[in-house]
Amino acid sequence: NWVSRKHEDEADRYSFDLTGSGGSMISALVKLSKDNLSNLHPHPLYALFHYSHPPVLERIRKIKKFR
Incomplete structure:
Protein backbone atom coordinates (compact mmCIF):
# COMPACT_ATOMS: atom_id res chain seq x y z
CA ASN A 1 0.00 0.00 0.00
CA TRP A 2 2.82 2.42 0.79
CA VAL A 3 4.24 2.13 -2.72
CA SER A 4 0.92 2.80 -4.43
CA ARG A 5 0.23 5.74 -2.07
CA LYS A 6 3.67 7.15 -2.88
CA HIS A 7 2.95 6.83 -6.60
CA GLU A 8 -0.35 8.64 -6.08
CA ASP A 9 1.47 11.49 -4.30
CA GLU A 10 3.89 11.74 -7.22
CA ALA A 11 1.01 11.69 -9.71
CA ASP A 12 -0.71 14.54 -7.85
CA ARG A 13 2.50 16.56 -7.94
CA TYR A 14 2.98 15.86 -11.66
CA SER A 15 -0.61 16.92 -12.40
CA PHE A 16 -0.12 20.10 -10.41
CA ASP A 17 3.10 20.93 -12.25
CA LEU A 18 1.47 20.17 -15.59
CA THR A 19 -1.61 22.34 -15.02
CA GLY A 20 0.02 25.00 -12.85
CA SER A 21 -2.98 24.99 -10.55
CA GLY A 22 -4.44 22.76 -7.91
CA GLY A 23 -7.95 24.19 -8.11
CA SER A 24 -9.24 21.82 -10.76
CA MET A 25 -7.60 18.85 -9.04
CA ILE A 26 -9.24 19.74 -5.74
CA SER A 27 -12.62 20.22 -7.44
CA ALA A 28 -12.31 16.81 -9.08
CA LEU A 29 -11.35 15.12 -5.80
CA VAL A 30 -14.29 16.74 -4.00
CA LYS A 31 -16.72 15.65 -6.74
CA LEU A 32 -15.37 12.10 -6.79
CA SER A 33 -15.55 11.82 -3.01
CA LYS A 34 -19.17 13.02 -3.01
CA ARG A 61 -3.90 19.39 2.03
CA LYS A 62 -0.81 18.30 0.08
CA ILE A 63 -2.06 19.92 -3.13
CA LYS A 64 -2.64 23.21 -1.29
CA LYS A 65 0.98 23.08 -0.04
CA PHE A 66 2.22 22.83 -3.65
CA ARG A 67 1.07 26.42 -4.29
Missing part, protein backbone atom coordinates in the same frame (compact mmCIF):
# COMPACT_ATOMS: atom_id res chain seq x y z
CA ASP A 35 -20.18 10.74 -5.88
CA ASN A 36 -18.50 7.72 -4.25
CA LEU A 37 -19.61 8.60 -0.69
CA SER A 38 -15.99 8.49 0.46
CA ASN A 39 -15.08 8.44 4.12
CA LEU A 40 -13.37 11.81 4.61
CA HIS A 41 -12.00 10.92 8.06
CA PRO A 42 -10.86 7.29 8.05
CA HIS A 43 -8.90 6.05 11.03
CA PRO A 44 -5.20 6.56 10.15
CA LEU A 45 -4.27 2.92 10.78
CA TYR A 46 -7.20 1.66 8.72
CA ALA A 47 -6.24 3.97 5.86
CA LEU A 48 -2.60 2.90 6.12
CA PHE A 49 -3.39 -0.79 5.76
CA HIS A 50 -6.49 -0.78 3.55
CA TYR A 51 -6.35 2.28 1.28
CA SER A 52 -4.40 2.17 -1.95
CA HIS A 53 -4.71 5.97 -2.26
CA PRO A 54 -4.19 8.62 0.40
CA PRO A 55 -7.47 9.83 1.95
CA VAL A 56 -9.08 12.70 0.03
CA LEU A 57 -8.52 15.38 2.68
CA GLU A 58 -4.85 14.39 2.96
CA ARG A 59 -4.46 14.73 -0.81
CA ILE A 60 -6.17 18.13 -0.79
